[in-house]
Amino acid sequence: MSDTATLIVRIFNAISAVVLIFAGSWIFFALLFESKFNVWAMFGPFFFILFGFLLVANELGQDQILDEFGFLKTFLGRGLFYIFLAGMVIHAYDFISQSVIPGDIYGSILFGLGILYLLMNFIVIDYINFQPDGHIGNLSRSLQIQ
Numbered sequence: 178m179s180d181t182a183t184l185i186v187r188i189f190n191a192i193s194a195v196v197l198i199f200a201g202s203w204i205f206f207a208l209l210f211e212s213k214f215n216v217w218a219m220f221g222p223f224f225f226i227l228f229g230f231l232l233v234a235n236e237l238g239q240d241q242i243l244d245e246f247g248f249l250k251t252f253l254g255r256g257l258f259y260i261f262l263a264g265m266v267i268h269a270y271d272f273i274s275q276s277v278i279p280g281d282i283y284g285s286i287l288f289g290l291g292i293l294y295l296l297m298n299f300i301v302i303d304y305i306n307f308q309p310d311g312h313i314g315n316l317s318r319s320l321q322i323q
Contacts, residue, residue: 186293187236193259193290194232200266200283201225207273221269228262256294263288 205222234242235249248254263284270280 186297189290189293190232190236193287194229194236196229196283196286197225197232197262197266198229200269200280201229203279204269204273211273218272221265225262225266225269252294252298256291256298259287259291259294261291263291 201222201224204225205219208218208222231242231246231249235246243249248258263286266287267280267284270283
């Protein structure tokens with residue numbers, strides 16, 4: 178995978194993290210100002226914001242944080258994580274609003290990125306010639322964020 182492709186994937190990751198933080202903030206404030214407020218409903222937006230910052234830390238290469246979340250170092254783990262988040266975002270927007278269009282947009286972005294990572298896991302990795310130590314520039318069988 179070339180450096181340009183790696184840069185494009187990192188940009189998509191940063192955009193998805195910002196989308197997730199924005200979605201969590203939007204849901205949080207919507208729950209505050211609507212009559213659907215309850216303490217348990219605040220856990221969803223809190224985790225969206227937390228996962229968004231986790232993805233930002235992943236892109237910045239914070240190894241002390243990523244050691245605890247090893248699934249973000251593989252294409253398969255990231256793909257499944259993004260698909261999980263897409264489902265949660267769509268459900269959360271369905272809960273707070275009659276118009277589910279923003280949730281569908283945010284969920285589609287996250288779902289598309291999850292599918293991209295799954296495809297990269299099953300297709301792209303098989304065609305790359307690995308160096309003896311397993312590294313390919315900035316990538317190896319698992320993502321090596323430097």
